[in-house]
Amino acid sequence: MSQACVALIAVTGVAVAMGSMAFAAQANNQAPVSPIYGVTLPQGYREWTVIAPAQEAAPLDELRVVVGNAVAVKAYRDGTLPFPDGAVLVKLAWKRVPSSEFAPASIPGAATTVQVMVKDSHRYASTGGWGFGRFINGTPADEAQHRTCHACHQSAVKDHDLVFTRYAP
Amino acid sequence: MSQACVALIAVTGVAVAMGSMAFAAQANNQAPVSPIYGVTLPQGYREWTVIAPAQEAAPLDELRVVVGNAVAVKAYRDGTLPFPDGAVLVKLAWKRVPSSEFAPASIPGAATTVQVMVKDSHRYASTGGWGFGRFINGTPADEAQHRTCHACHQSAVKDHDLVFTRYAP
Numbered sequence: 224m225s226q227a228c229v230a231l232i233a234v235t236g237v238a239v240a241m242g243s244m245a246f247a248a249q250a251n252n253q254a255p256v257s258p259i260y261g262v263t264l265p266q267g268y269r270e271w272t273v274i275a276p277a278q279e280a281a282p283l284d285e286l287r288v289v290v291g292n293a294v295a296v297k298a299y300r301d302g303t304l305p306f307p308d309g310a311v312l313v314k315l316a317w318k319r320v321p322s323s324e325f326a327p328a329s330i331p332g333a334a335t336t337v338q339v340m341v342k343d344s345h346r347y348a349s350t351g352g353w354g355f356g357r358f359i360n361g362t363p364a365d366e367a368q369h370r371t372c373h374a375c376h377q378s379a380v381k382d383h384d385l386v387f388t389r390y391a392p
Numbered sequence: 393m394s395q396a397c398v399a400l401i402a403v404t405g406v407a408v409a410m411g412s413m414a415f416a417a418q419a420n421n422q423a424p425v426s427p428i429y430g431v432t433l434p435q436g437y438r439e440w441t442v443i444a445p446a447q448e449a450a451p452l453d454e455l456r457v458v459v460g461n462a463v464a465v466k467a468y469r470d471g472t473l474p475f476p477d478g479a480v481l482v483k484l485a486w487k488r489v490p491s492s493e494f495a496p497a498s499i500p501g502a503a504t505t506v507q508v509m510v511k512d513s514h515r516y517a518s519t520g521g522w523g524f525g526r527f528i529n530g531t532p533a534d535e536a537q538h539r540t541c542h543a544c545h546q547s548a549v550k551d552h553d554l555v556f557t558r559y560a561p
Contacts, residue, residue, distance in 0.1 A: 269441065276445040276455045278488065278498040286445045288457060288560075317560055319447065324548045324556060329447040331560040379493045387493060391457075391486055391500040 255358070258366035260347065262339050262356030265292065268313040272296045275391035278319065286331050287316045289388040294342075299390040305352065306384050310342040314388075335359070340386065351377060351385045424527070427535035429516065431508050431525030434461065437482040441465045444560035447488065455500050456485045458557040463511075474521065474553040479511040481555065504528070509555065520546060520554045 254263035271290035279285040291299065295310040316338070317331030339356040341347070347354045355372035357364040376385040383389070423432035440459035448454040460468065464479040485507070486500030508525040510516070516523045524541035526533040545554040552558070 272439050273442055273457050273459065273484070275500050276457045276486075277491075277500075278447050278455060280496040280498070283496070286447060288442050288445045290442065315442070315560070317445075322446075322556070324550055327449040327452070328556075329449070330558070331444050331446075334561050381493055387491070387497075389499070391484070392503050 255361065255363050257339075257354075257356035257358070257363040257369055259369045260341075260350075260354035260356060262341050262354045264337060264339065264356070264358055264361065265311050265313065265341075268292075268311075268337075268339075269315075271313065273391070274299060274312065275388050277388070279316070283335075284319050285316045285335060286319045286329065287314055289314045304382075304384050305344075306342045306386065308343055308345075308352075312340045312386065312388065314338040336364075337361075353385050424530065424532050426508075426523075426525035426527070426532040426538055428538045429510075429519075429523035429525060431510050431523045433506060433508065433525070433527055433530065434480050434482065434510075437461075437480075437506075437508075438484075440482065442560070443468060443481065444557050446557070448485070452504075453488050454485045454504060455488045455498065456483055458483045468559040473551075474513075475511045475555065477512055477514075477521075481509045481557065483507040483557075505533075506530075522554055 256263050268290060271292055274289040274291045274295070277287045277289070279287060290313050292309075292311045294307060295312055297303070298306045298310055314337070316335045318333050318335060319329045320332035322328040322330045337358045339358070341354040341356075342352055343354060344352040350373040353373070353376070355369060357368055357372070363369075373385070376387070380387055425432050437459060440461055443458040443460045443464070446456045446458070448456060459482050461478075461480045463476060464481055466472070467475045467479055483506070485504045487502050487504060488498045489501035491497040491499045506527045508527070510523040510525070511521055512523060513521040519542040522542070522545070524538060526537055526541070532538075542554070545556070549556055
């Protein structure tokens, strides 16, 4: 058997194994995990503390709120950088729609994505200590989308440990 | 002494007494209270659960997040209307400024107002069961501003117990 053929079988085997793992996770009611990083939607994040809202212009045209777990909130308030292991940030996003009751206001429409950053300096050493997850209706986006996370954060965020969001006072 | 003069002295006395009470509250490190309603900034509201973000167009040009206490959040999730006594909502607001790191995004600038709604169907029976407070840097806005709260909510909100904000899923 040629080396190329061995390699193809090996790659196919890995792909099948990964597909089976994802299927097994869903079948067992385990939380779906993001590709590359294995990040899940954290339990209870909808109750977490607000870090800050944001607005994203068209074409996405969204309203967003970033919330953080206790480790993340403490780091923000203490000004601790880099963020310590265990810090988790979640960004909730919705389409931006006009209020039908108060003309100057825009409010959330349909939910779009929920995006997660998990700090684990060992597990995610090759991506600045952060693992990423992007979920749509609870289902992880594909690997191609997850390939863009770290590169964008690394190139755009200035001196804030790859985290765009600052704490809104 | 004329009746008008007696009335003026009485009104002046009430005003002086109210001013003294406000001064005494601040001197004793008690929480400042809103005019008309006597609403305070609730303890720990910065940790409360997100109800929804919003954007307000120019001239205010703000980003906002409404958070709720446990009573309010339960009412939202259960679809309970009118809101039960003890429900408290707080709206945090900031100037909307462009992100210097990510062009499509607008983010919070300086904090502007913090606005509070407290449900107490007995105490606030004459204003639909809601008491209002509007604070700037922790200091209540004046009585004229507080006169506008109930009238606007009553005229504009449709079938949602005077509360503009709906829960963002």
